[in-house]
Every structure is written in C-alpha cells, then in structure tokens.
Amino acid sequence: MGIRTLPVLTPLNTSFWTAGRDRHLRILRCCACSSWIHPPSPICPDCLGLDLSPQPxxxxxxxxxxxxxxxxxxxxxxxxxxxxxxSLNDCPGVRLTTNIVGALADELRIGMPVRVLFEECEDVWLPLFTPA
Structure with a gap:
C-alpha cells in the first residue's frame, strides 16, 4: 500500500502491534470476566478488572x-x-479498522470471510485482511 502512518508503541498497545512477529493476532482479554478488549485499555470496561492478558x-x-x-x-x-x-470470528464485540488487500473493491461484499496477514513496518506488524 506504500506509505503508512505507524502507531506509537506504548506498554498498553505493544502486544497488539507486535503480535504479527509470530503471525498471531492477539487481543487483550480480561482474566476475571473473559471479556475481549479492543482497542487496548488498562481496565476492563465490563467488570473493571485490572488483570488483562493478550490472547491469541x-x-x-x-x-x-x-x-x-x-x-x-x-x-x-x-x-x-x-x-x-x-469483526473477528472468536472475539464477540471486537471490530478492527483495517485495510483489505489482495482484492478489488468490486469483489468485496459485506459478510465476506477474510483472514489476517501482517505487513511488517519498522517495529510494528500491521494486521491487514485478505479474502479467505
């Protein structure tokens, strides 16, 4: 896609932006109530739990x-x-704003299955999607 504006890595978001290093998408999950949390937050919005862990x-x-x-x-x-x-198949409520690559716009449809692939840019791995 060419030039990209890259995110600034912080202790809170690094697990998301570097997960592609081993080709696994990771989303924060609350260890107390099992809620998925994206974008990354220091506290669970559902139970106010502080024990959060990035999960593949x-x-x-x-x-x-x-x-x-x-x-x-x-x-x-x-x-x-x-x-x-x-929307991610196994993370209810999580939606990523991303780019679709490897497809023409007239081929895309709402409800189309896609899969993640990662584009390495400096110290981040951007999660992009392509038709499955």
Missing part, C-alpha cells in the same frame, strides 16, 4: 463495512485502497 485469537473474520479511498492524504500514498471494519 483466530486469524479469520468477516467484513462488516468498507469504503474505497481515492484521496492521497499524505505525499506518495498509493491510492485507491480499501478501508474496512472487520
């Missing part, structure tokens, strides 16, 4: 929504590209 999750999901961006917002950005909201 399925690499499959479903396209919930998408749009095709034709505007280059930063110099040298490659357009068009697809921005999507993907």
């Amino acid at each position: 999750v399925s690499d499959h999901g479903v396209v919930e929504a998408f749009t095709v961006n034709h505007q280059a917002w930063i110099p040298d950005e490659v357009v068009p590209y697809i921005v999507a909201i993907v």
Whole structure:
C-alpha cells in the first residue's frame, strides 16, 4: 500500500502491534470476566478488572463495512485502497479498522470471510485482511 502512518508503541498497545512477529493476532482479554478488549485499555470496561492478558485469537473474520479511498492524504500514498471494519470470528464485540488487500473493491461484499496477514513496518506488524 506504500506509505503508512505507524502507531506509537506504548506498554498498553505493544502486544497488539507486535503480535504479527509470530503471525498471531492477539487481543487483550480480561482474566476475571473473559471479556475481549479492543482497542487496548488498562481496565476492563465490563467488570473493571485490572488483570488483562493478550490472547491469541483466530486469524479469520468477516467484513462488516468498507469504503474505497481515492484521496492521497499524505505525499506518495498509493491510492485507491480499501478501508474496512472487520469483526473477528472468536472475539464477540471486537471490530478492527483495517485495510483489505489482495482484492478489488468490486469483489468485496459485506459478510465476506477474510483472514489476517501482517505487513511488517519498522517495529510494528500491521494486521491487514485478505479474502479467505
């Protein structure tokens, strides 16, 4: 996709942004009530628990929504590209805003199964999705 703005790694989000190093998507989970928490938070929004742990999750999901961006917002950005909201198969309530790669916009459909792949950029592994 070309140029990307990368996230700043913090103690709270590093487990998510570096999980792709071993090709596993990881989402925080509350050890007290088993709720999935994304984006990362220092406290469980359901039970206010503080014991949170990054857990590996399925690499499959479903396209919930998408749009095709034709505007280059930063110099040298490659357009068009697809921005999507993907729900993860085994994490109820978790949705990732991501890019769909390896597919044309007219091939995408709401409800389409997708799988994660990672793009390594400096010290982060960006979770992107492609049709399953």
